[in-house]
Amino acid sequence: MAIHLGPFQAAEGAGPGRRTFLKTLGVGAVAAAGIPMLSACTGGSAPTSGSTSKSLTFGSGSSDEVPRAAYKAVTDAFTKKSGFDVVTNVIPHNDFQNKINSYLQGSPDDSFTWFAGYRMQYYAEKGLLAPVDDVWEKIGGNFSDAIKKASTGPDGKMYLVPNYNYPWGFFYRKSFWAEKGYAVPATFDELTTLAAKMKADGIIPIGFADKDGWPAMGTFDYINMRLNGYQFHVDLTAHKESWDQKKVSDVFDTWKQLLPFQDPAALGQTWQDAAKALEAKKTGMYLLGSFVTQQFTDPTVLADIDFFPFPEIAVEGTDAVEAPIDGLLLSKKGGGNQAARDFLAFMGSPEGQDAYAAVDTSNIATVKGADTSKYSALNKKCADTIANAKYISQFLDRDALPAMANNVMIPALQSFIKDGSVDVKNLEAQAKSLYAAQ
Known part of the structure; x- marks a missing residue:
């Protein structure tokens, strides 16, 4: 598995950001200033529809040391299981989220880290995401109705494959x-x-x-x-x-x-x-x-x-x-790459989420059947707090x-x-x- 670090990106007002102060800056202004666009750090265009590619690109905004290592454990496990190569493009957390709009409209990775709620629905409605109903046909039984609802777009189609949430x-x-x-x-x-x-x-x-x-x-x-x-x-x-x-x-x-x-x-x-x-x-x-x-x-x-x-x-x-839910999406361009769909299905399995949780113990797996035997007392309290909540807000x-x-x-x-x-x-x-x- 290859990992690439993306370049620093200037913020823009066109898309949503998280974990930073957003300054309104148009795409044209960014280009004029000679600042590289986020799309430039990706692994290139996704295969066309019907592709039988044995590889995929994965854009990750999880740049902090622990989650970055956890996603590497996931991609390594997926590669070992499937034989498909995953080229991971790690982009600094704030930069990734503040440039997501131009990223998705440029040359995005096949799959990428993102969130449930309006911030997923917004881009689904803009036609920048690929629905993954076929993936959910395989993994749907692994999730609660509440999780499924949070993963559904405004058109009733499925877009997100949840990985974890945290109170x-x-x-x-x-x-x-x-x-x-x-x-x-x-x-x-x-x-x-x-x-x-x-x-x-x-x-x-x-x-x-x-x-x-x-x-x-x-x-x-x-x-x-x-x-x-x-x-x-x-x-x-x-x-x-x-x-x-x-x-x-x-x-x-x-x-x-x-x-x-x-x-x-x-x-x-x-x-x-x-x-x-x-x-x-x-x-x-x-x-x-x-x-x-x-x-x-x-x-x-x-x-x-x-x-x-x-x-x-x-x-x-x-x-x-x-208790926000984080997971993976497919870009519109990545929707034609079956390897990317298989990667999302792996993330929606106990095997995939266990691989992540083995490295990052700070979050709670969303999939049923995940291994909770190694949960600390704090993990158990976090899981119970989420499970016992009448309402769960995203943020x-x-x-x-x-x-x-x-x-x-x-x-x-x-x-x-x-x-x-x-x-x-x-x-x-x-x-x-x-x-x-x-």
């Missing part, structure tokens, strides 16, 4: 909390009381990092769902509810109670930076997805990590869990219109973190314009 919650070090006498909070008031005690102890209570723009969305989503419920989250991100109403203002007003306890250096650090601060016991807890544990390479530290769901705020309780930037999430909400949330102010009327005005243009 968001507050992660902390058990030994540190025991030493300090801290207890897991069940309500928002208990959370702020605990945070105040941590601050008095000279600790940054809540680890926070929003240099890349997307992490703050998790805090917004949870406060919104705890105050207003899962359905309001879905309707708001679909713009069936307006942004300039009291329910949204209440989310920010509630969040203001946490601002004094969140890391004041948030806008200057990445999620990996904040993970290291939690490891070093500089922060008391950290709201992020379970992928945070990829950063804890010391087995002793990893065994010391625990988490709890975002506490109850109002009558909505804690029924909703933020603001996966449930909303890409331009709304990235061009509007990222700068708005970063501004709010900086000075505690937000203009919900402006959010609504931009939402009206963007959604009307679709």
Whole structure:
């Protein structure tokens, strides 16, 4: 299996991004500036329909060390099983996601890493993806109805083959909390009381990092769902509810109670930076997805990590869990390569997901029959949290219109973190314009 590193890409406003601040820059401007397009780092055009190719190209935005190694384990296992060669093109995470629009319209890889929810449906509706109903005929029995629904496009066809999902919650070090006498909070008031005690102890209570723009969305989503419920989250991100109403203002007003306890250096650090601060016991807890544990390479530290769901705020309780689903898609050009379809089918099997999970233990396999015998106590808690949730949200930037999430909400949330102010009327005005243009 070959692995290639893709070049750095400038951001553009045409497509959705995740894990970065998106600057609006047209494709023409990128070309004029002499910046290479993301498509240039791929393995070339996909075979034509009906191809009997014995190879495929795989575009991966999983560039961090652990998931990158995990996907290599998957492609190696697939090659050994099928005899098909996989040329993997690894592109830096933020670059891949911010350039996905030009990537898919250029010369994309046959298959590539992506997400469930609106962010998959958006490109399916644009005709840039190949449906994989034939693959689902083989693997459909391996997934729950909820997973299948999240993998379905707006036309009712199947597009995503899920690999894993992961819950968001507050992660902390058990030994540190025991030493300090801290207890897991069940309500928002208990959370702020605990945070105040941590601050008095000279600790940054809540680890926070929003240099890349997307992490703050998790805090917004949870406060919104705890105050207003899962359905309001879905309707708001679909713009069936307006942004300039009291329910949204209440989310920010509630969040203001946490601002004094969140890391004041948030806008200057990445999620990996904040993970290291939690490891070093500089922060008391950290709201992020379970992928945070990829950063804890010391087995002793990893065994010391625990988490709890975002506490109850109002009558909505804690029924909703933020647990995004990641998996693989086929580009439109890759749809004619049977080897690529076979690769997706492998990813949708216990064998494929076990190969991934053997390297990356931070996520939860989505396929039935996956080997859970080696799950740690934390893995089991993560899996149970997802399994017991009444509602599972994807994430603001996966449930909303890409331009709304990235061009509007990222700068708005970063501004709010900086000075505690937000203009919900402006959010609504931009939402009206963007959604009307679709």
